[in-house]
Amino acid sequence: AKGSGGRMFEYINTNFRTQNSFAGSFLKFQEIEGKPRDQWPRQSHHGQEVHKQLVVTMLQSKLFKKEVNGLFSKTNKGSLYAAFIDSQSLDEGRWLINYLFLLNGYYANLKNYITCRVREDLLGYLSIVDGLDQVILLESAKELLAANSFEKIIRSTFFYIHSFYNDSDFLIQYIRASSKEKEDLAKYIEKNLKEGTFECCISKKYELGGNFNKSMLHDETRVFLLTLLFVFQSENINLDNVYNIFVENFKQNISDINEKDILGYLYQNRNIFNPVFSDVLELEELDATATGAMSYEEVPMIDVKDAPEDYIDETSESGRQRIQTSYNLRKKQARIQGDYKCGLEVLNNCKPIYFTSRVNGRNYLELHHLIPRAFRNDFSYSIEVLANYVTLCPRCHKQIHLATDGERTSLINALYGERNKRLETVGIGLELNQLHEYYKIGT
Ligand SMILES: [Zn+2]
Ligand SMILES: [Zn+2]
Known part of the structure; x- marks a missing residue:
């Protein structure tokens, strides 16, 4: 044996x-x-x-x-x-x-x-x-x-x-x-x-x-x-x-x-x-794909300029609540900042498959953390920032999580190429191979 x-x-x-x-x-x-x-x-x-x-x-x-x-x-x-x-x-x-x-x-x-x-x-x-x-x-x-x-x-x-x-x-x-x-x-x-x-x-x-x-x-x-x-x-x-x-x-x-x-x-x-x-x-993950209660209400575009933000201690319930509160605002801001487009629209030609969200009357989009939430304790600054939030259409979102490595890698690389300077600006810069490891590419 x-x-x-x-x-x-x-x-x-x-x-x-x-x-x-x-x-x-x-x-x-x-x-x-x-x-x-x-x-x-x-x-x-x-x-x-x-x-x-x-x-x-x-x-x-x-x-x-x-x-x-x-x-x-x-x-x-x-x-x-x-x-x-x-x-x-x-x-x-x-x-x-x-x-x-x-x-x-x-x-x-x-x-x-x-x-x-x-x-x-x-x-x-x-x-x-x-x-x-x-x-x-x-x-x-x-x-x-x-x-x-x-x-x-x-x-x-x-x-x-x-x-x-x-x-x-x-x-x-x-x-x-x-x-x-x-x-x-x-x-x-x-x-x-x-x-x-x-x-x-x-x-x-x-x-x-x-x-x-x-x-x-x-x-x-x-x-x-x-x-x-x-x-x-x-x-x-x-x-x-x-x-x-x-x-x-x-x-x-x-x-x-x-x-x-x-x-x-x-x-x-x-x-x-x-x-x-x-x-x-995995309760947090469930939340990330939910649309949440959001409407036509005015979204205040405050603190949207990239800058390092203090790490929030996520190991306590009160820390998680602070993250959640900021997330609820930020995910709306991210959609506005991304002009209600999928972050992979050009690469994946998403335009023909958009549909309209009944909640806000715009393209339906989900929020994706480029650096996954699970690894936030690897960073000294907060990863719950707009630089790390990407809006994706449901197809691309599923693809980046569930596709074969070959079909995920190009997506991850594209988002990294677009975001890595911003991530550095907010104090959470990382090498591409580190990001691949977080996504279990090649393991
Ligand atoms: Zn995601
Ligand atoms: Zn897409």
């Missing part, structure tokens, strides 16, 4: 081996909060900045932001996370809360990395495995979590799903195999581990002192199971029931917790957790 030998979730790399060790990295990074680069401590032996390797993950988890002067400071979410680490309450529920803090990160430049990784990659691989259905997936993950020895773990189906999720041939064979064959495989791996011959990829992976261990397997299985439950139910989840659903799922499938305490903590900090859930439920 080829097997990946790898991990299900690669955002927790060597610095972030488990969900809980993330807290340690966060505390480490906190040491350089508000300190200029030249004052960051250096590792004595090779002069490397120890904190440098944490920068990307700290921004992508939205726990820190980079100020205009280049200094790092905690976001509102980061401040709550610091207090959470400091307090020692909530017992087993701490794991769940830690997971929720990290849930809306855009690790590896992927919006909602954790939920997308499960929904698109892992379920994509596993759905082609004959004999593996939702029930087996859920039950086998639970079985692994309940196993109290490596002996039992190595005999659980999920152990193999975890290592071979991208090798459907192996998994199909494993699921079809007799219990005798499964037992032989387990014995073979045990022998390799015990004798230190590491002849198979599994024994290499779990070699003592290697890159992977039981607690990481346990942790990844928890992340997978909890996220999977969310993905399966997501159609019926909204901002009102999402708190209960995560807590219930955890209690029923992972570990017994004091629901009341955990919910109490989460509700008390709704200001921070609402934006987390709003991200994973």
